[in-house]
Amino acid sequence: MQQDDIQHFLKRYFQTNECDIVEDDDGYMTVQLSIELDKELMNRPFYWHYIERTGGVPAPMKLVLITKQNEKTSALNGERLHFGSPRLHQIFQSAQRHGSYIRLYEQTDASVQSSIPLHPWLGLNVKISYQCDRKKDQLLSLGLHLITGTIVKQFHEKLQYLSLIPKIPDYCFTISPIIKPVSGISRLQQYIKQLIERDNHTWAEEAIARWKEDIALLDHFYEEIDEKPECYYIEKEALEEQYKPKITVSVINGGLFYLQPRS
Amino acid sequence: MMVEIEFDSSWTNEFLERIEKDGPWASWEMYQLALEAAAHLAVPDFNGLQAPKHLPHLTPLPHQLEVAKQVVEKMNGKAILADEVGLGKTIEAGLILKEYMIRGLVKKVLILVPASLVSQWAMELNEKFFIPAVPQKKSYVWEQCDVVVSSIDTAKRSPHRDIIYEQQYDMVIIDEAHKLKNNKTKNYEFVQNLKKKFCLLLTATPIQNRMEEIFHLVSLLKPGHLGNATYFSETYGKGRSLQTDEHLKALVNKVMIRNRRVDTGIEWSKRHVETIIIEFSREERELYDTVQSLKSEEAILNSPFSLITMLREACSSREALFLTTKNMMDKYGEEIPVYFQELIEKINAVTTNSKAEKALELIRRINDKVIIFTEYRATQLYLQWFLQQNGISSVPFRGGFKRGKKDWMKELFKHRAQVLIATEAGGEGINLQFCHHVINYDLPWNPMRLEQRIGRVHRLGQTNDVYIYNFAVKDTVEEHILKLLYEKIRLFERVVGELDDILTKMNVNNFEDYLQDIFFRSRNEREMKIKMENLTTMIEFADQLARSDQYAAR
Numbered sequence: 001m002q003q004d005d006i007q008h009f010l011k012r013y014f015q016t017n018e019c020d021i022v023e024d025d026d027g028y029m030t031v032q033l034s035i036e037l038d039k040e041l042m043n044r045p046f047y048w049h050y051i052e053r054t055g056g057v058p059a060p061m062k063l064v065l066i067t068k069q070n071e072k073t074s075a076l077n078g079e080r081l082h083f084g085s086p087r088l089h090q091i092f093q094s095a096q097r098h099g100s101y102i103r104l105y106e107q108t109d110a111s112v113q114s115s116i117p118l119h120p121w122l123g124l125n126v127k128i129s130y131q132c133d134r135k136k137d138q139l140l141s142l143g144l145h146l147i148t149g150t151i152v153k154q155f156h157e158k159l160q161y162l163s164l165i166p167k168i169p170d171y172c173f174t175i176s177p178i179i180k181p182v183s184g185i186s187r188l189q190q191y192i193k194q195l196i197e198r199d200n201h202t203w204a205e206e207a208i209a210r211w212k213e214d215i216a217l218l219d220h221f222y223e224e225i226d227e228k229p230e231c232y233y234i235e236k237e238a239l240e241e242q243y244k245p246k247i248t249v250s251v252i253n254g255g256l257f258y259l260q261p262r263s
Numbered sequence: 264m265m266v267e268i269e270f271d272s273s274w275t276n277e278f279l280e281r282i283e284k285d286g287p288w289a290s291w292e293m294y295q296l297a298l299e300a301a302a303h304l305a306v307p308d309f310n311g312l313q314a315p316k317h318l319p320h321l322t323p324l325p326h327q328l329e330v331a332k333q334v335v336e337k338m339n340g341k342a343i344l345a346d347e348v349g350l351g352k353t354i355e356a357g358l359i360l361k362e363y364m365i366r367g368l369v370k371k372v373l374i375l376v377p378a379s380l381v382s383q384w385a386m387e388l389n390e391k392f393f394i395p396a397v398p399q400k401k402s403y404v405w406e407q408c409d410v411v412v413s414s415i416d417t418a419k420r421s422p423h424r425d426i427i428y429e430q431q432y433d434m435v436i437i438d439e440a441h442k443l444k445n446n447k448t449k450n451y452e453f454v455q456n457l458k459k460k461f462c463l464l465l466t467a468t469p470i471q472n473r474m475e476e477i478f479h480l481v482s483l484l485k486p487g488h489l490g491n492a493t494y495f496s497e498t499y500g501k502g503r504s505l506q507t508d509e510h511l512k513a514l515v516n517k518v519m520i521r522n523r524r525v526d527t528g529i530e531w532s533k534r535h536v537e538t539i540i541i542e543f544s545r546e547e548r549e550l551y552d553t554v555q556s557l558k559s560e561e562a563i564l565n566s567p568f569s570l571i572t573m574l575r576e577a578c579s580s581r582e583a584l585f586l587t588t589k590n591m592m593d594k595y596g597e598e599i600p601v602y603f604q605e606l607i608e609k610i611n612a613v614t615t616n617s618k619a620e621k622a623l624e625l626i627r628r629i630n631d632k633v634i635i636f637t638e639y640r641a642t643q644l645y646l647q648w649f650l651q652q653n654g655i656s657s658v659p660f661r662g663g664f665k666r667g668k669k670d671w672m673k674e675l676f677k678h679r680a681q682v683l684i685a686t687e688a689g690g691e692g693i694n695l696q697f698c699h700h701v702i703n704y705d706l707p708w709n710p711m712r713l714e715q716r717i718g719r720v721h722r723l724g725q726t727n728d729v730y731i732y733n734f735a736v737k738d739t740v741e742e743h744i745l746k747l748l749y750e751k752i753r754l755f756e757r758v759v760g761e762l763d764d765i766l767t768k769m770n771v772n773n774f775e776d777y778l779q780d781i782f783f784r785s786r787n788e789r790e791m792k793i794k795m796e797n798l799t800t801m802i803e804f805a806d807q808l809a810r811s812d813q814y815a816a817r
Binding site: 001009012013015016017082083084085086091092093095096098099100101102103104125127129130131133134135136137138139156164166181182185189193196197201203204210214216217218219220221222223224230231234235237238241242243245246247248249250251252253254255256 | 277279290293297301304305306307308317336367393455461486490
C-alpha cells in the first residue's frame with residue numbers, strides 16, 4: 001500500500017463516516033471526528049461517560065494525519081501513518097467491523113409503464129487461508145443467483161460496473177429467492193470446497209514431511225526412556241500445532257444484491 | 264492429499280439475524296473499504312517477508328533481514344540466533360516475531376530476558392515493531408496480555424509457573440539463552456516443559472568449551488536434532504575427530520545462525536587508542552609504596568587479594584583506598600594494628616590526584632562528550648566533585664541503577680552534561696553511541712568487562728571514529744597490566760566479540776583471580792613478568808585456535 005493509497009483510503013473512510021475533512025493536502029489531512037467515530041477510534045470511554053452523565057457539550061477530537069514526509073508536514077503536529085502503523089490497522093478493523101453485511105438494489109431507469117423485476121443474488125467475499133508452519137491467504141469473490149443457483153466468480157468486480165443503492169428504486173419489484181440465504185451459503189461453501197480440493201497441495205505434503213521428520217527426531221531423543229516424561233507429550237503437541245496443515249475459510253463480507261436480469 | 268477445511272460460521276449467523284431484523288446494513292462505500300482492507304492485509308505468499316512493508320521507519324541491515332528470512336523459510340521458526348555482540352539480535356527477533364504476527368500464525372508470545380532488560384525489550388518491541396509487548400508486573404498480565412516480557416527467574420516461580428503452563432503460547436523467545444546450557448538447572452527444566460511452537464533462543468556465546476552444553480541448548484529447541492544423550496556422547500564425546508566435528512557443525516548450523524562482524528560487510532568506524540602514563544606526585548608515590556610494603560604483614564597474607572585491591576585503589580583515588588582501609592580497620596575493633604595508622608597518615612598527606620588532573624586536562628582538550636569508567640564508587644563520587652569544582656558538568660552511572668534511572672541519566676548526559684562517570688559498563692543494553700570518547704580511568708582486570716565498556720560506544724550506528732584513552736600510573740600494577748597484558752594481546756584494537764571466542768578457548772574461569780595470583784605470589788618483578796608472558800602466550804595460542812576455527816567454518 002503506497003502512501004497515496006493510504007490517504008485516499010482514509011479520506012473515503014472518514015467521508016463515509018460523515019466526518020468533516022477540514023484540510024486535505026498533499027501528504028496530510030485534518031479531520032473533525034464525529035461523536036461516533038471519536039468513540040470508535042479514540043479510546044476514551046471515561047470522557048464520553050462523563051459527558052453523557054453530566055450532559056456536557058461533547059467535543060470530539062480533531063485528527064491530523066500525516067502520510068508523507070515533506071517540508072510542510074515535518075512542521076506539523078500530527079500522527080504519522082504508514083502501512084504498519086497501529087492507527088491504520090485500527091481503521092482497517094473499524095471498516096471491516098462496519099462493512100460486513102450489506103443489502104443493495106440496482107438503480108434502473110424503470111418507469112410506470114415497464115416495471116422491472118430485480119433478481120436476488122447472494123454475494124460473498126471470502127478469505128481462504130492455507131496454514132501450516134507457514135501461511136498464505138487467497139481472496140475469492142463469489143455470487144450465487146438465488147433463483148437458478150448459478151455461481152459467478154469475481155462477483156465483486158462485476159458489481160463495480162453497476163449503480164447500487166440501499167433502497168429499492170421506484171417501479172421495481174424484487175423476486176423472492178427460491179434458494180434461501182442459509183442454503184445459498186452452504187452451496188457456496190460446497191463450491192469453495194470443491195475448488196480447494198482440485199488445488200495442488202504440495203505445500204501441505206511438505207509440511208507433513210517436516211512434521212514427521214521432527215517427530216522422528218523427538219522419538220529418537222526419548223527412545224531409551226520407557227516411561228516418557230511429560231515434556232515428550234508437550235513437545236509432540238507443539239509439533240502438531242506448528243506443522244499440521246489446515247485450511248480455514250472465513251467470510252470477509254457479503255450480503256444480498258437485487259440485480260436486473262441480464263442475458 | 265486431503266487437508267482439513269474449516270469454515271468460519273460466525274459471519275453466517277449474524278447475517279441471518281440481520282435478514283430477520285431487516286438490517287442494519289453497511290453502506291456500499293464502507294463495504295468496499297472493508298474488502299480493500301482485507302486485501303491489503305492478506306498474505307500473498309508462503310515465502311518472503313511481509314514485516315518490512317509494515318515497518319517503513321525501520322531500516323534493518325541486510326544480514327538481519329537474511330536471518331529473518333532464513334528462520335521463517337528454512338528453519339520453520341525454531342532457531343538459535345547467535346550473532347556476535349552488537350549485530351542486532353533483538354532486531355532480528357523482532358522482525359521474525361512481527362512476521363509471524365502479520366501472518367496470523369502467532370498471537371500469544373512469551374519473552375524471557377534478564378531482569379535488567381525487561382522494560383528495554385518491551386519498549387523496543389512497542390516502538391520499533393508496533394508489537395504491544397507488556398512487561399510482566401502483575402500476575403494477571405500472563406492471562407490478559409498477548410505479548411509478555413518477563414525475567415526467567417520470575418516466570419519459573421510459583422504462582423507464575425503454573426499460570427504460564429496453562430497459557431497456549433505460539434512463540435517463546437529467550438534472550439541470553441547460553442544461561443540454559445546446563446540441563447540440571449531449574450531454569451532449564453522450566454523451559455523444557457514450556458510448549459514451544461515457534462521458538463527463538465538468543466545468545467552471543469553459543470560456542471562453549473563443553474560439547475554437552477551445545478547439545479543441551481539445541482535439545483531444548485529441537486529435541487533429537489543432535490541425537491539423544493547416549494548417542495551424542497558416543498559420537499562427539501570422547502576422541503572426537505575433526506570429521507565428526509565437521510558433521511556436528513553442519514547439524515548445528517541447521518538450527519543456528521551466527522553472523523560475524525567480518526561477514527556482515529558493514530563499515531565500522533575507526534578506533535583510536537591512546538595510552539596515557541601518569542606520574543604520581545611525591546605524596547601519592549609514598550602512599551603507594553606504603554601499601555606495597557604491607558605485603559609482609561601477616562594479616563594481609565591471610566587475604567592476599569585485598570593487598571592487590573588496595574594497590575589498585577591507590578592508583579585510582581585516595582578516597583577509594585580510604586574506604587577499603589576503613590572497612591578493614593572496623594573489623595579489628597579495639598586493637599587496630601599499627602600499620603593502619605601509618606597508612607591513614609599517608610592517605611591524609613595526599614592532597615592532589617594526578618590522574619584526575621590529567622583527566623580534567625584531557626576533557627577540556629576534547630571539548631565534547633566523554634565517558635569516564637572507573638572501578639570504584641568512591642572514585643566516581645570524588646571525580647564528580649572534582650569536575651564540578653572545575654566547572655564541568657557530569658552525571659553518575661551505575662549498573663545497579665533501576666532502568667528508569669539509567670534512561671534518565673543517559674538523557675541527562677545526552678542533553679545536559681559533558682561527562683558521564685560510570686562504575687560499570689552499565690550492563691547490557693545501554694547504548695551511548697552519541698558519545699565517542701572513552702577514558703578508562705582505571706582498568707578492570709577482566710578483559711571481557713573492558714570489552715563491554717568499549718562496546719557501549721563502538722557499536723552499530725556509531726558513525727564517528729571512537730577514541731579510547733587508557734590511564735595507567737607509572738611503575739604500578741596498573742602499568743603492568745596495561746603493558747604486559749592488554750597491549751600485548753592488542754585488546755584495544757580487537758573488535759568486540761573476538762575476545763569472547765578466545766577466552767572460551769582458553770578455559771580460564773576467573774581471569775581476575777588468576778592475575779591477582781600472579782601479582783601476589785611472584786617473589787620479584789622478573790618472576791611476575793615471566794608469568795605474564797606465559798599468560799599472553801596462552802592467549803595468543805587460543806587466538807590462533809579461534810582463527811583456524813573461523814577458517815574451518817567457512
